Amino acid sequence: xxxxxxxxxxxxxxxxxxxxxxxxxxxxxxxxxxxxxxxxxxxxxxxxxxxxxxxxxxxxxxxxxxxxxxxxxxxxxxxxxxxxxxxxxxxxxxxxxxxxxxxxxxxxxxxxxxxxxxxxxxxxxxxxxxxxxxxxxxxxxxxxxxxxxxxxxxxxxxxxxxxxxxxxxxxxxxxxxxxxxxxxxxxxxxxxxxxxxxxxxxxxxxxxxxxxxxxxxxxxxxxxxxxxxxxxxxxxxxxxxxxxxxxxxxxxxxxxxxxxxxxxxxxxxxxxxxxxxxxxxxxxxxxxxxxxxxx
Amino acid sequence: xxxxxxxxxxxxxxxxxxxxxxxxxxxxxxxxxxxxxxxxxxxxxxxxxxxxxxxxxxxxxxxxxxxxxxxxxxxxxxxxxxxxxxxxxxxxxxxxxxxxxxxxxxxxxxxxxxxxxxxxxxxxxxxxxxxxxxxxxxxxxxxxxxxxxxxxxxxxxxxxxxxxxxxxxxxxxxxxxxxxxxxxxxxxxxxxxxxxxxxxxxxxxxxxxxxxxxxxxxxxxxxxxxxxxxxxxxxxxxxxxxxxxxxxxxxxxxxxxxxxxxxxxxxxxxxxxxxxxxxxxxxxxxxxxxxxxxx
Numbered sequence: 001x002x003x004x005x006x007x008x009x010x011x012x013x014x015x016x017x018x019x020x021x022x023x024x025x026x027x028x029x030x031x032x033x034x035x036x037x038x039x040x041x042x043x044x045x046x047x048x049x050x051x052x053x054x055x056x057x058x059x060x061x062x063x064x065x066x067x068x069x070x071x072x073x074x075x076x077x078x079x080x081x082x083x084x085x086x087x088x089x090x091x092x093x094x095x096x097x098x099x100x101x102x103x104x105x106x107x108x109x110x111x112x113x114x115x116x117x118x119x120x121x122x123x124x125x126x127x128x129x130x131x132x133x134x135x136x137x138x139x140x141x142x143x144x145x146x147x148x149x150x151x152x153x154x155x156x157x158x159x160x161x162x163x164x165x166x167x168x169x170x171x172x173x174x175x176x177x178x179x180x181x182x183x184x185x186x187x188x189x190x191x192x193x194x195x196x197x198x199x200x201x202x203x204x205x206x207x208x209x210x211x212x213x214x215x216x217x218x219x220x221x222x223x224x225x226x227x228x229x230x231x232x233x234x235x236x237x238x239x240x241x242x243x244x245x246x247x248x249x250x251x252x253x254x255x256x257x258x259x260x261x262x263x264x265x266x267x268x269x270x271x272x273x274x275x276x277x278x279x280x281x282x283x284x285x286x287x288x289x290x291x292x293x294x295x
Numbered sequence: 296x297x298x299x300x301x302x303x304x305x306x307x308x309x310x311x312x313x314x315x316x317x318x319x320x321x322x323x324x325x326x327x328x329x330x331x332x333x334x335x336x337x338x339x340x341x342x343x344x345x346x347x348x349x350x351x352x353x354x355x356x357x358x359x360x361x362x363x364x365x366x367x368x369x370x371x372x373x374x375x376x377x378x379x380x381x382x383x384x385x386x387x388x389x390x391x392x393x394x395x396x397x398x399x400x401x402x403x404x405x406x407x408x409x410x411x412x413x414x415x416x417x418x419x420x421x422x423x424x425x426x427x428x429x430x431x432x433x434x435x436x437x438x439x440x441x442x443x444x445x446x447x448x449x450x451x452x453x454x455x456x457x458x459x460x461x462x463x464x465x466x467x468x469x470x471x472x473x474x475x476x477x478x479x480x481x482x483x484x485x486x487x488x489x490x491x492x493x494x495x496x497x498x499x500x501x502x503x504x505x506x507x508x509x510x511x512x513x514x515x516x517x518x519x520x521x522x523x524x525x526x527x528x529x530x531x532x533x534x535x536x537x538x539x540x541x542x543x544x545x546x547x548x549x550x551x552x553x554x555x556x557x558x559x560x561x562x563x564x565x566x567x568x569x570x571x572x573x574x575x576x577x578x579x580x581x582x583x584x585x586x587x588x589x590x
Contacts, residue, residue, distance in 0.1 A: 133503040158499035165491040172482035176505040183474025187467035196460040204453035208428040210471040212507030
């Protein structure tokens with residue numbers, strides 16, 4: 001199968017490499033030409049425009065930053081839409097608003113192009129290791145056609161529903177993850193204030209009913225006071241912007257997530273946007289009048 | 296070692312049985328005499344009063360409901376304090392306020408009695424299986440003396456700090472657990488409202504960075520809409536009363552936990568106090584105008 005890949009950043013580059021290693025003929029395009037070089041060196045074909053890539057490929061993947069980026073790559077000048085033939089499949093793996101994903105899918109459907117929204121969880125480490133979790137929205141038959149390709153990115157591929165449902169699942173993933181990060185931050189902040197050792201409290205909680213991947217990873221960063229990203233808080237802040245606006249439009253009250261969003265806001269205000277979201281602990285310390293040890 | 300056990304409810308009864316099975320000579324006392332019968336049948340000695348039990352035992356465990364219950368059992372008429380000899384050890388495994396635990400410890404220390412606060416996580420199922428997690432506060436040397444006895448209740452025993460630190464860790468455990476339950480409830484509520492299948496969203500999140508024991512257990516109950524306790528929400532509500540008052544006294548702002556507390560309040564108002572805390576989902580549905588399927 002002739003496969004195209006658009007967006008070769010921290011996530012896209014290792015994912016595209018997995019396709020090459022899987023033996024697939026690969027064409028690539030990236031806004032910054034230098035991003036494509038490692039792929040070209042590994043055997044991929046460099047395309048001059050997204051349109052040229054879409055003309056050649058049967059299946060095109062994209063992973064870029066915002067919904068506007070996806071729209072630009074698809075419907076902008078010399079975009080994918082100019083090159084797609086009817087029967088092509090477009091799989092967007094970016095994290096964007098469900099409504100934007102549905103809108104793009106509808107416009108592509110009018111041209112006979114099938115789309116899946118298939119955002120991922122697992123971060124750069126998961127992209128490199130090929131262990132991403134993939135949440136796919138769209139038609140089941142389309143997913144089955146591209147499943148062998150998606151399997152190059154990670155073993156867990158769940159079909160969560162129709163167009164946009166993958167993005168909904170990703171929003172849920174972020175809500176649960178950051179909600180848990182905040183709960184762990186508040187617990188460890190209380191522990192320290194109340195005279196218990198946060199490292200031992202984290203240890204006591206691990207493996208019990210409060211145990212989680214977040215307690216292990218982000219709780220560990222809090223205990224070590226290592227706030228290097230990891231996952232930059234500004235990206236979680238962006239995800240909450242999307243999901244809270246979406247919830248607001250749909251009339252879905254999310255009282256605790258709204259408060260978590262405000263804590264991410266406060267971390268941005270503290271200049272922590274490029275720190276790890278474990279730095280939500282710093283917001284609590286600032287509110288307690290404790291001077292944070294990190295600037 | 297001569298061991299005493301006070302409080303033979305859903306938690307205490309199986310825990311005391313593990314001591315007997317471990318080959319320890321055991322004396323028991325319970326407010327309701329019938330609660331002691333299974334222990335007596337299994338070989339324990341029934342004491343007429345806590346004072347009589349404390350006179351005989353070298354180490355006394357208790358697990359009752361509230362701080363007032365612990366004070367009554369220790370300092371009430373014919374309480375443990377009347378029977379303790381200097382050098383005795385008292386291990387309270389109830390979930391109570393850290394300040395109350397510290398106060399009782401100080402009053403017992405004046406009589407030469409050592410105390411540990413050692414609340415547990417894992418619930419009735421963990422008590423029966425002997426897999427409780429134990430969070431101990433007090434002197435390390437005292438913990439070492441009773442560690443072989445505590446090991447009868449579960450393999451994970453963490454010394455988190457001085458007097459009251461065990462209760463602080465338990466508060467942290469509850470904050471993280473219920474905070475995660477609420478985050479999962481909001482995510483699955485949003486999923487359904489946005490047209491994604493909550494069961495598949497839960498499946499897509501499991502094992503990834505949002506994965507947790509809460510997502511598995513409580514998320515599963517939400518998907519199945521099985522709100523039978525489990526852990527009764529009124530007990531979590533009680534725990535939040537303790538920890539939020541404690542945080543307030545200590546000047547520790549916990550913005551998200553405060554909101555979670557209000558959601559538990561709302562669940563109580565909906566008549567869900569004896570349902571599982573997974574029923575926090577019902578609060579969101581009620582706020583969305585969706586009629587809850589459960590009364």
